[in-house]
Amino acid sequence: MRFVAPIVIFVLLLLAVPSQAQEYGQGVLNAMAYRKLPDGQALRVVPLDNSDRNLALQEEFERTLRENGFTISDSAQLTLTFETRDQIGAYKTRDRRAFVELSAKGGREGGENAKMLFNLYDSNTGGVFNEGKGETSIVTRSQFRMDVTIDDNSNGKRLWQAWAIANISQANNTAITKSMVPVLVKNLGSTVKRQTFSLY
Structure with missing residues (x-):
């Protein structure tokens, strides 16, 4: 069963x-x-x-x-x-910079293996040193x-x-x-x- x-x-x-x-x-x-x-x-x-x-x-x-x-x-x-x-x-465009990325796995207080990453440069989303070109995804x-x-x-x-x-x-x-x-x-x-x- x-x-x-x-x-x-x-x-x-x-x-x-x-x-x-x-x-x-x-x-x-x-x-x-x-x-x-x-x-x-x-x-x-x-x-x-x-x-x-x-x-x-x-x-x-x-x-x-x-x-x-x-x-x-x-x-x-x-x-x-x-x-x-x-x-x-329908299309969705992301044009905001992503400076910080947070990730965690499990646990109660912030999670195990919690990480904080600074996004210095990304050609799509942009970072600390550039604006990026944005991302466009097809919704429909x-x-x-x-x-x-x-x-x-x-x-x-x-x-x-x-x-x-x-x-x-x-x-x-x-x-x-x-x-x-x-x-x-x-x-x-x-x-x-x-x-x-x-x-x-």
Whole structure:
């Protein structure tokens, strides 16, 4: 029984740790099928935002759909709507000098092997003899997200919904946004959970 508690704690820790975000060059797709897509139905592609990027993506969607056997029509009963969003990452900068570093291990009164170190020079954090150049760390990566839905215009019911997310170094990377389209079209009407795909 003495081994049960550590095993339970280990499992709980695994469950508590959030899923790691995908690396640069990879995207993650999630999709939910609410109803079966009717066979042979034409599609109308509509961007929620008529920006230049989304108009280019509309053409990419229509081209890819045709290549996969779908018919595109402005009077179609089914409407594929998509939305794109840039989520700029968060960064943390440390620009204060660190003159003294304290460290201790164990004990009640200041700890065993307590140490005090004077930081004379550090090119990053700065010290007694220099200001340093500061440190910048990434707290949240910049991401691009595309949301896609398919609705039945005859009854207003939603048939399918999907979203693809990718970590990006530049928010307006057209190549990355277009690379999501084939993956979304390939999984049209399917339920997908955290499927990774290559952006290049």
